[in-house]
Amino acid sequence: MEASTISFSSPSSSPQSTPPPPPPRATPTELEAVRLRRLSDNLERLLDPAFLDCADAEVALAAGKGGAAVGVHRCILAARSAFFRDHFASLPPPAAFGEKPRLELADLVPGGRHIGQDALVPVLGYLYTGRLKSAPQDATVCMDDACGHGACRPAIDFVVESMYAASGFQISELVSLFQRRLSDFVSTALDEDVVPIVHVASTCELQDLLNQSLQRIAVSSLDSRYLEKELPDDIYCKIKEIRQSVFHDESENAILDPEHEKRVRNILKALDSDDVDLVGLLLKESAVTLDDAFAVHYAAAYCEPKVFAELLKLNSANVNLKNNSGYTPLHIACMRREPDIILSLVERGASVMERTPDGRDAFTICKRLTREKDCNRKLEKCEEKSKAYLCIDILEQELKRKSFILDQISIEESIATPLLVDNFHMRLINLENRVAFARIFFPSEAKLVMRIAQADSTEEFAGIRNFSKLKEVDLNETPTMQNKRLRERLDALTKTVELGRRYFPHCSDVLDKFLIEESTDLIYLETGTPEDQHLKRMRFSELKEDVRKAFTKDKAAVTAIASSASSSSSSRYEGRGRQSNRKSKQSR
Structure with a gap:
C-alpha cells in the first residue's frame, strides 16, 4: 500500500508550511443565480422531444407551416403566462381518455398562421426558462454564400414570426426586443423584404415600426400594383398619400390616360379569374398589349401555373421585359418560388442572366430567399423535394446550359484568330x-x-x-x-x-467531374506498365459504377415524368369523354 503523503504541522511551524486559506464562500446572491440557471437548464430540456415526452398539451402549427405540433406543459405555461392560463382554463375536456388538449396556433393569436416551429420553440422556451436562446443558424441563413446574412430574407422571416408569437402571447419584453431588430432590418433590407415587416407591424399594432416601414416603401421603386395586391387597403392608401406628397407629379401621371388604365385593369381582373380566353378577347378589342399591362409579371406573381402556361401560349409577350421596378417575369417567379412557372419561362426563352437594379439575377434571388435547412435537410422516404429546392435546381441547370453555349460561341469566335x-x-x-x-x-x-x-x-x-x-x-x-x-x-x-x-443530367455530371480531375488515357487500358494497367482498371471500374448509379437516377426521373404525363393525359381523355357524354345527352 502506498504511504500517505499527508503531513501535519505544529503551531510553531514556519510560515512556508502554513496551509492556503480556504476559497471565499459564495454569497447568497451568487448561489441564487446558480440555482436559477440550473433550473432554467432543466426546464429547457422539457421542450426537446428527444429528452422525455411528458407534455400534457399541444400547440399546433398552421398547415402552411407543416402542420406539426409542439408539446407543452400546461402547469408551467399557466404559472408563467396569464395568456396561456386563460386559454387552458377555457378548453373543453378531452373527448377521449389520454387525448391531449390542443391549441391551434392559427386561431390562437393574430398572425398565428405565419409562425413556424423554429420561431415558436425559442419564444415558448423564454416562458419556460426566462432566457431567450439565440436563433438557430440554419433557419436564419440563406443559400447564397456571397450574402452576409445580416438582413437576408430567412433572418427577417425568423424575427417576423417571433414577433407574431411574442405579441400574441403578450410577452412585452420580447416585443420590445424584436421591434428593435425589425427596425434595424427596415434600414438595411431589400425593398420587397420590408413588406412582411409592414404586415407584422400592422397586425401587432406597432405604430412606430409601421410608420418607419411605410416611409421606406413609399420612396422605393416597388410597383404600385404589387403594393396594392400585397398590402391591406388602408396601408396601401397611406403609401399612396406619402408618395403623392414626395413625388408631386405621380398623381398627374396616373390619370394621364384613364381609358388605358381601365383596359389594363380589365386584363388583370381576367387573370384574377383565371380566364385566359377573356384576356385574349380584351387584347383583340383594344390596342393594349400584354407588355403594356405587364400581364406576364402579374401572372407570374399571382396566377396558377396552368393559367400562366396558357397565357404564354398567346405568344404576344416579351418574357424578358422589365417592369417599372426593373424586374423581369422570371425575377418575380423566383420571388414567389414557384418551380412550374420558372420552368415555363425558361422554356419560353426567359434569360437567367438578366439582373435587377441592385445586381441580383434569378439564381441569386432564389438562393437568398431559401433557408439553408430547406435544401440541406435529409428527406424522409417518399418525401418530395421542396419547391425552393426545385427552383434552385432548375435555374442551376439552365445556368450550366447557358455557360456551355457561351463557351461554344467564344470558341467559334476564336477560330478566326x-x-x-x-x-x-x-x-x-x-x-x-x-x-x-x-x-x-x-x-x-x-x-x-x-x-x-x-x-x-x-x-x-x-x-x-x-x-x-x-x-x-x-x-x-x-x-x-x-x-x-x-x-x-x-x-x-x-x-x-x-x-x-x-x-441524362446525372451521368453528365459524373463525366464532367471525371474529365476535369482525371487523365483521358483511361480509355486505353492496355497501355503502360502492368502497374499502370492495374490502376487504370481499378479506376475504370469505380467510374463505371458511378455512371451506373447516375444512369439509374436518370432513368427513374424519365420514368416519373412519363408516368406523370400519362396520368395527366388519361385524366384529360376522361374529361373529354365526360364532356362528349354530356353533349350527346343534351342533343337527345
Whole structure:
C-alpha cells in the first residue's frame, strides 16, 4: 500500500508550511443565480422531444407551416403566462381518455398562421426558462454564400414570426426586443423584404415600426400594383398619400390616360379569374398589349401555373421585359418560388442572366430567399423535394446550359484568330473524349443521341487517337475546307453533349467531374506498365459504377415524368369523354 503523503504541522511551524486559506464562500446572491440557471437548464430540456415526452398539451402549427405540433406543459405555461392560463382554463375536456388538449396556433393569436416551429420553440422556451436562446443558424441563413446574412430574407422571416408569437402571447419584453431588430432590418433590407415587416407591424399594432416601414416603401421603386395586391387597403392608401406628397407629379401621371388604365385593369381582373380566353378577347378589342399591362409579371406573381402556361401560349409577350421596378417575369417567379412557372419561362426563352437594379439575377434571388435547412435537410422516404429546392435546381441547370453555349460561341469566335486555333483543337479533343466515354458506358443511348445530333455523319477528329496529328497537313484539303470540316464536327459533338445533359443530367455530371480531375488515357487500358494497367482498371471500374448509379437516377426521373404525363393525359381523355357524354345527352 502506498504511504500517505499527508503531513501535519505544529503551531510553531514556519510560515512556508502554513496551509492556503480556504476559497471565499459564495454569497447568497451568487448561489441564487446558480440555482436559477440550473433550473432554467432543466426546464429547457422539457421542450426537446428527444429528452422525455411528458407534455400534457399541444400547440399546433398552421398547415402552411407543416402542420406539426409542439408539446407543452400546461402547469408551467399557466404559472408563467396569464395568456396561456386563460386559454387552458377555457378548453373543453378531452373527448377521449389520454387525448391531449390542443391549441391551434392559427386561431390562437393574430398572425398565428405565419409562425413556424423554429420561431415558436425559442419564444415558448423564454416562458419556460426566462432566457431567450439565440436563433438557430440554419433557419436564419440563406443559400447564397456571397450574402452576409445580416438582413437576408430567412433572418427577417425568423424575427417576423417571433414577433407574431411574442405579441400574441403578450410577452412585452420580447416585443420590445424584436421591434428593435425589425427596425434595424427596415434600414438595411431589400425593398420587397420590408413588406412582411409592414404586415407584422400592422397586425401587432406597432405604430412606430409601421410608420418607419411605410416611409421606406413609399420612396422605393416597388410597383404600385404589387403594393396594392400585397398590402391591406388602408396601408396601401397611406403609401399612396406619402408618395403623392414626395413625388408631386405621380398623381398627374396616373390619370394621364384613364381609358388605358381601365383596359389594363380589365386584363388583370381576367387573370384574377383565371380566364385566359377573356384576356385574349380584351387584347383583340383594344390596342393594349400584354407588355403594356405587364400581364406576364402579374401572372407570374399571382396566377396558377396552368393559367400562366396558357397565357404564354398567346405568344404576344416579351418574357424578358422589365417592369417599372426593373424586374423581369422570371425575377418575380423566383420571388414567389414557384418551380412550374420558372420552368415555363425558361422554356419560353426567359434569360437567367438578366439582373435587377441592385445586381441580383434569378439564381441569386432564389438562393437568398431559401433557408439553408430547406435544401440541406435529409428527406424522409417518399418525401418530395421542396419547391425552393426545385427552383434552385432548375435555374442551376439552365445556368450550366447557358455557360456551355457561351463557351461554344467564344470558341467559334476564336477560330478566326490563328493564335487561338490550338484552343479550338483542344476543345474538340475534349468533346471527342467525352463522347467516347459515353459510348463505352451506355452505347445504345449514346448512339441514339449521336444520330439525333447527326454526329455519326461527321468525320471523327483524329486528335482523340493521336495529338501529333493536329499539326499534319492534308495537301488535298485547303485551310477553309479543314475549318469547315472541324466546325461541323464541333457543332455535332456540342449538340450531342447538350442532348446528353438534357436527358441524362446525372451521368453528365459524373463525366464532367471525371474529365476535369482525371487523365483521358483511361480509355486505353492496355497501355503502360502492368502497374499502370492495374490502376487504370481499378479506376475504370469505380467510374463505371458511378455512371451506373447516375444512369439509374436518370432513368427513374424519365420514368416519373412519363408516368406523370400519362396520368395527366388519361385524366384529360376522361374529361373529354365526360364532356362528349354530356353533349350527346343534351342533343337527345
